[in-house]
Amino acid sequence: NAGVMQNPRHLVRRRGQEARLRCSPMKGHSHVYWYRQLPEEGLKFMVYLQKENIIDESGMPKERFSAEFPKEGPSILRIQQVVRGDSAAYFCASSRGTSGGRQETQYFGPGTRLLVL
Amino acid sequence: DQQVKQNSPSLSVQEGRISILNCDYTNSMFDYFLWYKKYPAEGPTFLISISSIKDKNEDGRFTVFLNKSAKHLSLHIVPSQPGDSAVYFCAAIRRGNNQFYFGTGTSLTVIP
Numbered sequence: 001n002a003g004v005m006q007n008p009r010h011l012v013r014r015r016g017q018e019a020r021l022r023c024s025p026m027k028g029h030s031h032v033y034w035y036r037q038l039p040e041e042g043l044k045f046m047v048y049l050q051k052e053n054i055i056d057e058s059g060m061p062k063e064r065f066s067a068e069f070p071k072e073g074p075s076i077l078r079i080q081q082v083v084r085g086d087s088a089a090y091f092c093a094s095s096r097g098t099s100g101g102r103q104e105t106q107y108f109g110p111g112t113r114l115l116v117l
Numbered sequence: 118d119q120q121v122k123q124n125s126p127s128l129s130v131q132e133g134r135i136s137i138l139n140c141d142y143t144n145s146m147f148d149y150f151l152w153y154k155k156y157p158a159e160g161p162t163f164l165i166s167i168s169s170i171k172d173k174n175e176d177g178r179f180t181v182f183l184n185k186s187a188k189h190l191s192l193h194i195v196p197s198q199p200g201d202s203a204v205y206f207c208a209a210i211r212r213g214n215n216q217f218y219f220g221t222g223t224s225l226t227v228i229p
Contacts, residue, residue, distance in 0.1 A: 004160070017121060042221035043161070056215040087175030091160050101212040102149055
């Protein structure tokens with residue numbers, strides 16, 4: 001019973017390049033969340049997706065960042081024209097969704113550590 | 118704005134003693150709270166949760182206490198073990214809202 005999988009685990013990019021982070025949710029989970037953790041900070045919500053739908057992207061920067069969760073395949077967090085400030089750990093979590101109007105427990109992947117040179 | 122706060126960035130405890138990790142929140146609409154544990158280079162792992170209709174939830178060595186009037190929750194680990202050394206995050210959610218709000222974490226070190 002595989003957990004949430006993320007790849008790559010480490011990613012190095014130069015300023016101006018694109019970064020693509022992948023997340024495969026746990027089996028049976030159709031809801032995916034992306035979080036960013038900057039050094040010395042907690043986890044900050046970025047975006048919540050279901051298959052083929054963005055449900056809530058209120059935590060995502062308006063420019064350069066995008067996310068998708070296609071019908072087939074993993075969820076992708078894409079950062080265009082990366083800058084040094086994008087260096088962080090990016091965590092993906094998945095859940096079964098909501099129950100009784102409340103979000104179900106989220107289970108996290110190991111994270112992708114992005115370093116922008 | 119940080120709606121969930123963990124004011125102690127670190128805590129050291131002797132093996133066998135009790136570890137108490139604290140968390141405060143500002144939004145009275147939060148009605149469900151969770152604790153996650155994170156080892157270096159790994160993702161957070163769900164540990165224990167509590168609904169706002171309860172004031173205590175226990176699971177083995179881990180107990181979470183909720184004081185709604187003070188908007189405060191705490192995680193007690195007893196007895197503490199060296200393998201408990203990790204960063205602990207508290208999180209809060211509320212009905213009808215998609216986000217988990219996380220604190221900044223407390224790094225626990227259990228000294229053998």
